[in-house]
Amino acid sequence: MEKPIVSKATLGRLPEYLNYLKSITAEHISATAVANALSLGEVLVRKDLAAVSGTGKPKVGYAVKDLIKDIAACLGSDKTTPAVLVGAGKLGRALLEYDGFQEYGVKIIAGFDCNNQTLYFGRNKLPVYSMDGFKEFCDKNGVRIGIITVGSGSAQQVCDEMIKSGIKAIWNFAPCKLNVPDEICLRQENLALSLAYLNSQLIQ
DSSP states (O other): OOOOOOOHHHHHHHHHHHHHHHHOOOSEEOHHHHHHHHTOOHHHHHHHHHHHHOOOBTTTBEEHHHHHHHHHHHHTTTSOEEEEEEOOSHHHHHHHHOOGGGGGTEEEEEEEESSSSOEEETTTTEEEEEGGGHHHHHHHHTOOEEEEOSOHHHHHHHHHHHHHTTOOEEEEOSSSOOOOOTTSEEEEOOHHHHHHHHHHHHHO
16 A cells, blocks of 8 residues: 655644554544644644545544554654664764654664764664764665764765765754755754744743
8 A cells, every 4th residue: 555645744743643642542533532632723633634544434533543553654653764873972872862763663773973983872772883884884774864963064974975875864953054966855953943933932
């Protein structure tokens, strides 16, 4: 069965639906009940769930187990995609130690840094290797997702190396704009900008 094509906005809400559905014991649930529980618009939730799992049955709603399965499949969390991280500073180490990504189908299997010795971080003792063997590691392990947590001065170089190594999706935490080919999926995170936005809401 082909994965349904849904909007980015809907994809952004799916993890919230998935977490909620996993927390309840009911066998069936309506879109109205989901909307009320998550303080979302009923029409919005109906459209989101219909895009992923079709429409629920009248007076019955959705079978919770089936809905969880459909959302997980849409998010790709029913399969595990290996990812690597480059930049083992404080932020990089924090991400290496976080194991919640696996709930959404992504598993960081290794980190890379400019040091010449192998280090281990986190409860799972993830290895952090030298960049010398980066491409070989990615090729061997079928890595398609890369996470950048280096400084802005070397972020583009790391990005280019990731693309050369077959990585198709990049999550960038460096405070700079990266240039990537059209076929590369790039997600930019700006922590300072997000914090500034929150602060601006307080002082309005």
